[in-house]
Amino acid sequence: MALQIVDGCVNCWACEPLCPSQAIYAALPHFLIDAKKCTECDGDYADKQCASICPIEEAIVDSQGIALNPPGSLTGIPPERWEQVRAEIQAR
Amino acid sequence: MELTVLGQSQTAPAAGGCASSGCGSNDDQLNHLPEHIRAKVHNHPCYSEEAHHHYARMHVAVAPACNIQCHYCNRKYDCSNESRPGVVSELLTPDQAVKKVMTVAANIPQMTVLGIAGPGDPLANPERTFETFRQLTEKAPDIKLCVSTNGLALPEQVDELCKHNIDHVTMTINCVDPDIGAQIYPWIFWKNRRVYGRKGAEILIKQQQKGLQMLVDRGILVKVNSVMIPGVNDKHLEEVSKAVKAKGAFLHNVMPLIAEAEHGTFFGVMGQRGPTHDELQALQDVCAGDMNMMRHCRQCRADAVGMLGEDRGDEFTMDKIEAEEVDYAAAMIKRAEVHAAIEATLAAKQQKKNETFISLSSLSIPKKESRPVLMAIATSGGGIINQHFGHAREFLIYEANAYDVRFISHRKTDLYCSGDDTCGDGESVLQKTINALKGCEVVLCSKIGYEPWGMLEEAGIMPNGEHALEAIEDAVAAVYKEMGEKGLLDKKPETKQRATA
Numbered sequence A: 001m002a003l004q005i006v007d008g009c010v011n012c013w014a015c016e017p018l019c020p021s022q023a024i025y026a027a028l029p030h031f032l033i034d035a036k037k038c039t040e041c042d043g044d045y046a047d048k049q050c051a052s053i054c055p056i057e058e059a060i061v062d063s064q065g066i067a068l069n070p071p072g073s074l075t076g077i078p079p080e081r082w083e084q085v086r087a088e089i090q091a092r
Numbered sequence B: 001m002e003l004t005v006l007g008q009s010q011t012a013p014a015a016g017g018c019a020s021s022g023c024g025s026n027d028d029q030l031n032h033l034p035e036h037i038r039a040k041v042h043n044h045p046c047y048s049e050e051a052h053h054h055y056a057r058m059h060v061a062v063a064p065a066c067n068i069q070c071h072y073c074n075r076k077y078d079c080s081n082e083s084r085p086g087v088v089s090e091l092l093t094p095d096q097a098v099k100k101v102m103t104v105a106a107n108i109p110q111m112t113v114l115g116i117a118g119p120g121d122p123l124a125n126p127e128r129t130f131e132t133f134r135q136l137t138e139k140a141p142d143i144k145l146c147v148s149t150n151g152l153a154l155p156e157q158v159d160e161l162c163k164h165n166i167d168h169v170t171m172t173i174n175c176v177d178p179d180i181g182a183q184i185y186p187w188i189f190w191k192n193r194r195v196y197g198r199k200g201a202e203i204l205i206k207q208q209q210k211g212l213q214m215l216v217d218r219g220i221l222v223k224v225n226s227v228m229i230p231g232v233n234d235k236h237l238e239e240v241s242k243a244v245k246a247k248g249a250f251l252h253n254v255m256p257l258i259a260e261a262e263h264g265t266f267f268g269v270m271g272q273r274g275p276t277h278d279e280l281q282a283l284q285d286v287c288a289g290d291m292n293m294m295r296h297c298r299q300c301r302a303d304a305v306g307m308l309g310e311d312r313g314d315e316f317t318m319d320k321i322e323a324e325e326v327d328y329a330a331a332m333i334k335r336a337e338v339h340a341a342i343e344a345t346l347a348a349k350q351q352k353k354n355e356t357f358i359s360l361s362s363l364s365i366p367k368k369e370s371r372p373v374l375m376a377i378a379t380s381g382g383g384i385i386n387q388h389f390g391h392a393r394e395f396l397i398y399e400a401n402a403y404d405v406r407f408i409s410h411r412k413t414d415l416y417c418s419g420d421d422t423c424g425d426g427e428s429v430l431q432k433t434i435n436a437l438k439g440c441e442v443v444l445c446s447k448i449g450y451e452p453w454g455m456l457e458e459a460g461i462m463p464n465g466e467h468a469l470e471a472i473e474d475a476v477a478a479v480y481k482e483m484g485e486k487g488l489l490d491k492k493p494e495t496k497q498r499a500t501a
Helices: A049-053 A079-090 B035-041 B094-107 B126-139 B154-162 B197-217 B237-247 B266-270 B277-288 B328-363 B429-436 B450-458 B472-485
Strands: B056-059 B111-116 B144-149 B166-172 B187-190 B193-196 B221-228 B251-256 B373-377 B394-400 B405-412 B442-444 B462-464
Touching (some): A079 B266, B056 B094, B094 B111, B094 B126, B094 B328, B111 B126, B154 B166, B197 B221, B221 B277, B237 B251, B237 B277, B429 B450, B450 B462
Parallel strands (some): B111 B144, B166 B221, B442 B462
Antiparallel strands (some): B394 B405
C-alpha cells in the first residue's frame, strides 16, 4: 500500500513537508515516494496529504495506478461541464 | 571583484529626471502619506512611482510550494520568455538566493529591494523564506526585504515575519465576497484538507483580512494587489479597495488579468479575457477616489532582476555567479555612493518640480476646455525619453490636459512573451506594438525607423523623435502645447486605429 509520484510532477516541494511518514524525497526528473515508508496517511490524516496539496492533475497515483487527482479536480470543474463553462466565461 | 555600475550612470543623472509633477498625478502619489511611511518607501521602486525610475529590485525564487489554487495560475509553466508572476527559470535554495542577492547588489548598486514572491506562496514555504531573510538581514543590511503572499498562512506566520526586519508586505486580495472568490479560487489547502469552492474562498478571505489587521497592528506597511478579472471581480474591486483601506493598507494596486491560452492557466485555456486598457484605467480611477493607486506595477516574474520593466535575470544565473567572490563591505560603500547620487538627483528634481509646476500652468496656451491626450513614451529609465522605438519592450503612457501631465500606465509591447514565432500567433511584432498603443495620439522616442513611422501614422498615432533626451513630462507638456497651437485639441482624434487584438 503506497502512493507513487509519476510524470507530470513539477518539483514544487508542496507535498514533501506534509508527509507524516517522511516518505517523499526530491529526485530527478521529479520527486519520488519511498514505497516502504508510505502509509497513504492511514492513521494520521483523513485525506492523503500529498495529493491534497498537489497542483498538478494525475501526478500522484495509487497502487492500482489510478490518479488521486483526476482531470477536473484542479479546477473543481468536471470535464463534462467544460464546454458549458467555457461558453459562460467567454461571454464575460 | 570589480564593481561595475550598470544601467543608470551615476555620472550623468537624468537631466530633469522624470520631470515636474513626479510621474504620478498632480503630486507624487505618496504625498498624502505620513512622513514616517514616506521615509520607508521613497526608495522602493515597487511602491514609489518616483523611485521606480531610479532604483531597482529583485526577486529570488526560493518559495515553490503553494497552498491555494488560482484560476489565473499554472504551476507547470516555466518559460524564460514569459513575464508574469509565478514564472521562474530556476529554483534556488536559501544559500543560493543569498549568494545571488549579494552578487546582484554588488553589480547593480541601484538595487535597494529584495522580495520573495514565489513562484508559489512565500509563507507556504516558511523555512526557505525565513532562512533567506535571516541570512540577508545579517550579511546585507542595506537591502530592504519584502514578501508577497496570498494571506492564507499569514496569521500563523506574522510573528515570525516580524522578526526579520521586513517592513513591507504585499498581499493579493481579489475579493471580500466568497461567492466571487469561488470563481477565482477553485480550492485551498487548509488544515490538512483540500477545501473547494465557496467554503475555501470564505476561509481565505477571513485569513486575509485577519492577516492584514495583524500586520497593520504591528506597524508593517501593507500593499494590496488585486487582479482585475472582467465579469468576475471588476465591479467588486471598488468595494475591496474601500475594505482594505479601512483596515489600513497604504496602497492598492489593481493589475490586469494576464490570461493567454498558451500559458495553460484555467482562465487562459477557457478564454477568459483580460481588461482593456480603458477598463483598467477606469477602475483604477474609481478606486483612486478611495485610496492611493499604483499604476507603474509591472507584474514581475518571481525571479526578476533589475529596474522595473527590465529583467536582467539572465546575467545572474547560478552557473554564472557561483564562482564569483563578492566583497560586500566594498560593495556597500559603492552602493551608498550611488544611492546618495540618486537622492541628490531626486532632490534637484523636487526643487525643479516646485519651479516647473508654476511654469507648466502658466503655459496655458491650450484652451481650458481642450481635451486630454494620451502619449506613449519610449524610455529605458531615468525619467527621460531615451529609447529607440524599435527597442522599446514597453511604453509609459502619459495623459496631458490643459492643467497638468500625469502618468497613467505602462503597456507592454511583447504581450508578455518575447520569444520567436514558436511562441506567438504570427502577428508581426510591429503590429502588436501598434495595437498596444491604442488610444494614444503621439509616441515620443529617441529615434524611429521609416517603416514603423508610416504604420503609426496610418494608425492615427503621430511619431515624434524631436524630444530625445528631454525629461518626459516637459516633453509631453511641450507636445501638448504644440497640438493646441495647431488647433488639434478642439476636435476628436482621428479614429483610424484598429481594434486591439
